[in-house]
Amino acid sequence: MIVEKSVDPEAMAKIAWQRNIHRRRYYTTGLLYTCACILAIIIGFPMFWMFTGAFKSNAEILSIPTTIFPAHWTLDNFQAIWTNFNFGIYFWNSLWLALVRSTIPAFTSALLGYVFAKIRFPGRSTIFTAVIVTMMLPAAITLIPSYILMFYLGWLNTYWPLIVPSVFNPYGIFLMRQMMKQLPDETLNAGRIDGASEWQIFWRIALPSMWPGVVAVLIITFIGAWDDFTWPLLVLNDNSMFTLPLGLANFTAQPLHATDYGPQLAGALLSTLPVALVFYFGQRRIVESGLFSGLRA
Known part of the structure; x- marks a missing residue:
């Protein structure tokens, strides 16, 4: 069945x-x-x-058909870029300027983020809104007014136009303010009860807790300062004061070196390595800061 x-x-x-x-x-x-x-x-x-x-000879770069990998690996391009081109001076200028232009705004962003998040005072929301509005202004709009201001201050062809405007970073302030809001008020009040001043509370309690955000701001501003080209091009005239992007552009603009593609690629590779290393070792901090800053408005 x-x-x-x-x-x-x-x-x-x-x-x-x-x-x-x-x-x-x-x-x-x-x-x-x-x-x-x-x-x-x-x-x-x-x-x-x-x-x-960067590891090919200039003749091999210009050869037809071209080669994907170098037929003969060579370091002559790096030697040429270091000896015939003031690479060491430009690299040092970019390095110390990037460190200064990233360390200072990282600290000021953390400090102002703490002020806007945890200290109540008249006009706090208005001032913070003004800071946010500055983030919406394209950089090109402020180039001419900033240049005129630097001219009247007598700061042209000095490093002050690069350092002073970067002391405060609107994005860094916004990011640190969002992260500071995640810090419980009870923790800060406990410090006040113990007799700690606002500076001690910020330095010993708030800042260590928000370290991922500080590192993220440090990395972002370092990369921006290292790659900055337009503003240094306007305010710097002395060749010995050039940063690495300006130096490479000046090297490629010279008729004698216009077709030296090997040294140009070697210089570009060396100028990319610091930024790549900083981003590689700090990308986790950037992700952590983004997660923290998006938890609460």
């Missing part, structure tokens, strides 16, 4: 629907990964070409 099993149409429809959902997710994930790989190749290939070209 054959017993026929009853099939529930609703159950079969549910199973088919689930299979369809899984299939769509599989195709969607595959499409996203494919697009991500293509985008990574588009972004990464110039970096790869810069790296391999």
